[in-house]
Amino acid sequence: MFKQRVFIILTYLKIYMNIDKQKNFSEWYNTVLDLAELSDIRYNVKGCIVIRPWAAKTIKLMYEEYEKELERNGHKPVIFPALIPKKNFDIEKEHVKGFSPEVFWVEKAGKEKLEEKLALRPTSETAMYQMFSLWIQGIVDLPLKVYQSCQVWRYETKATKPFFRSREFYWIEAHTAFATEKEAIEQVKQDMQMTEHVVFEKFKIPFIFFQRPEWDKFPGAQKTFAADTLMPDKKVLQLPSTHLLGQNFSKAFDVGYLNSEGKKEYVWQTCYGPAISRIYGAMICIHGDERGIMLPFEFCPVHIVIIPILTKEVAQEKITQYCHSVYKIISNFGYRTILDESENTPGYKYNYWEVRGVPIRIEIGIKEVEEGKVTLALRDKKEKEQKLLVAVEDLSQRIRFEANEFNKRLEKRAIDTFQGLQTSAYSIEELEQKAKDFGLIKIPFCSIEANGETCAKFLKDKYSLDVRGIKYLDAEKPIERKCIVCKKEAKEFVYVAKQY
Template sequence: MSAEASAATPKPAKAVKNAPKAKKEASSSTGAIQIGIEYKKDVDFAKWYQQVVTRSEMLEYYDVSGCYILRPWSYKVWQEIQTWFTNEIEELGVEGVYFPMFVPAKNLEKEKDHVEGFAAEVAWVTRAGSSDLEEPLAVRPTSETVMYPYYAKWVRSHRDLPLRLNQWCNVVRWEFKNPQPFLRTREFLWQEGHTAFATKEEADKEVYQILDLYRQVYEDLLAVPVIKGVKSEKEKFAGGLYTTTVEGYVPTTGRGIQAATSHGLGQNFAKMFGMTFEDPQGPLPNGEARPALHAWQNSWGLSTRSLGVMVMVHGDDKGLVLPPRVAAVQVIVIPCGINTKSSEEDRIAVDERIADILKQLKKAGIRARVDDRSTYSVGYKFNHWELRGVPLRLEVGPKDVKNNQALAARRDNGEKVTVKHETIAEDVKDLLDTVQRDMFNRAKETRDANLVYVEDWKDFVPALDDKKIVMIPWCEEPACEDEIKDKSARTGLATAELQDDKAPSMGAKSLCIPLEQPQDKPIVAGVTKCASCGKDAKRWTLFGRSY
């Protein structure tokens, strides 16, 4: 949860033109809309991604650059994440809350050191109607400065702790870089948890509990493998004690991506905002009051960036490939084999069978829909739902009715299998579980195949250029990390690559120090050397070019 704010009132910014809108759907000579993807994922990833998120109806460009409309197809994925995560954190004792989106300038001034690096990204409200505001208001870039003054007000005794609150909200970070749908946007949705404890031990425990919930969001819901780790001193949350992270990997670009973070803030913010409580031990033996104690705090966040990671990892040249657990529609049922020569009896039989299938699937908790549009061909419907990534398609025709079966087609690998009508709900549920599991396993196998161990610097940059993420024995010194970034930067790239200042032309940075260190490659104190500077290595660390 990086703070991205500034106490200084900005000068009015020049208007920025909106990002190029996705091309309109190509039309055939008959006027029919071409719904397919024109670009290959491995050939032009940027244009492929833009078409997938727009033509699948996940997202629409808005009139303000860097802001996007999340359509129902993507918002449902976010709702599934919200529901699951909220249930999990409520089990831990976290409560929901909502704080205002405006931050007084004086609050940011109190947190100058924390927000200094994000001054350029704060959006300000300076006028209301025709009148200037007495004090400029920042639009929430993150909520530490909004929430903590009130935490300090509410916490007086150890009995007021722990205080564990979470809000689902939007934040604004006015980046003037090339926006990318879901990944780099000026407004995005997230949850931000802010908690306070009486002891460091309690706070530390929660940091890692939340981190594992984030792992589960990605791995169990989105079928995206991640690596749990700790950020370097250079990459940790400004003003915090330490930052833990889950890091993803996008194979097509070879770039890592920070997926979610859980921060141990220590007592820094408690001291900054005066969050103290009476010592539970009571007065000293001489009757004097013990000094007040400062609370130990955490903050943690997951955003709609997760949707972009899911699309990039699983999508193919046909469009989206959605993991069943988060898909708005898990099964699409399509009537087949009905044409102008079909008898009325066959039509009625197919309609009745499909109605019964839908009833069974919905009763089993499966999100199913029928596409019975008479104005579109069966082939068009197949393409339409493949583009939108529906995990399973059921084809039902007159012969299927007579044979008491349906043909199930998997979106993730194209495999088809016959399912019996008598056990259709159970069989479909098993198929969806198999699709979810297979999607994760394939993504993990790909990630693992592109994670390489390097102990000699001469092999580091070639591995990056081969779209790998790299584990090296590292000294963990900030100066060494700066040097690695400089030495691994690429030059002379094509103009298209250089349009994005975070493209592969940028050097590698540390993604995380994995919590699970390789057992077969132990770091030997005084013997194992840093792959970059040659000093004594402390731990294996994951480096890569990153979004």
């Protein structure tokens, strides 16, 4: 008897958490990855993790959502090999400089040495654009807009963190070619809109798009725009980025066509890379609470869990039957539903599904059976205010309503938190002070051209603050302000933040 109790307490502890996300973010994140069984860091290749079913299912749903959005916007799927010959990398010189330190190389197969060194793709420009050069012959072949859902490998030397940064990660890369620069610029804007539609409207992750400074561009790009969000420890996390490549790659890879006058024209290109596994990590951290993870309703592997409350011996069969019929009704609505008939206690089950973020729990005991109702509990509400008694015939409408409300609350909390972590500073002293409590801080700054790098380096070395760039939308320009570092004329308001 005693042994059994100890066992129950131990397994209970195994699934119960109560950690303040803001105060102990690292502990919170590691615990949640473990208790909700999202990932396993014990895989024996450094910097690589295993993504377990609960996370893999959501990531799959996120991919579907993003792919739909890309296809709606005229992108078509392709599948390119993961192996890229070294010679392809050597073609665009900025690109090779940027990526060489991060590339995994394949030089042997079986017992043979390969004729040529092959890279595991860190990104696919150099694989794709040689093919673009074959596919694009005339203006009729433009625009070309393709995407692929795949993994990439980068030999990170920074500390890895599950979903945030690992040596193999899962993304979508979309690549385009246009006849004119104007269309390429329009594509960059469309990429930002897609990010808004999916990352904010669907995944409920707030962000700001920044134009990155000259020294922080994608290797080979003319301009880089990236969405930044904030984590509970106030550090920024980069989400999708889109790059105006101009004609850098098209000239290097000879991607062009003959215009009506028979003259060769090079195409204008862009690329866009939402890292789905990282966005998943952001979603976990932004929406979770002290009891575990939360996810927007549509992206939870299970929408609704039904838990029978079997108190009186006599009514057990009745309750079980009722649970099965409710399960059938709800499943037929199209919701991913689980009826948890395991031998664990209701309390254990509550915690088990709460830590995993199932948005709606249905409790059914003898009272519910007798009244033809169910008790509905919402994942994000506190114990006392979370329960609602709902008649079975009202369930369809009520679940739809509550799912929608749940998502709205998720979104509102995320926006409030994100905005609450933004501020501005007009002197180094103010910046130093505010950096303790805020995430993204707006400052007057000399320039995001190459000549601003010295000031950026100063902020990085002294305060660990990175210059994230200027806001892409609603960018204010400083009027008669000085750069808070060099005191020269401030051409821009930039945002600074700590990053991983």
